[in-house]
Amino acid sequence: MSDRPLLASGYRPAQKPHVVSFAPRSDPAPLRLRSGQVGLALRVALRYEIVEAMPSSPPSWAVLPLGYSYDILDRDGREIVVYHWHPFGIGPSFPHLHVSGRVGDLSLGAGLPSVAIGSAHLPTGYVELAAVIQLLIAEFEVSPRLGDWRRV
DSSP states (O other): OOSSOEEESOSSOOSSOEEEEESSTTOOEEEEBTTSSEEEEEEEEEEEEEEEEEOOSSOEEEEEEEEEEEEEEETTSOEEEEEEEOTTSSSOOSOEEEEOGGGOOEEOSTTSOEEOGGGOOEEOOOOOHHHHHHHHHHHSOBOOSSTTGGGO
């Protein structure tokens, strides 16, 4: 899907959360469409910590997700669809979706107010990065790097 590596900032317990993102850090990765053109980009910031799964000898460890931002951007860097979960930050603490503000207000029908869908926080439940990648390939015509990408 992208030639940019997806990097994790750490593999051991630490005082501050670790982050998974494309290299270079926080830059969106350009995505090639099936047409061959670079038409989209994906910015990933998945925050996590390493925790001891169960006290044992030898110790076993688990990855605990702490939040994410998966930003699907157009060629000019404008948001198309953005998935957020920032339980410790400003704004809604639940996982949610933002749709591009370019969509405009949606009418609810004659005589009713419009809904500003572009500024809404649409609840999603927890979204895996794999689901966003599947969306990009299946619905946004992003070219997979492997022909059998569904099996990976």
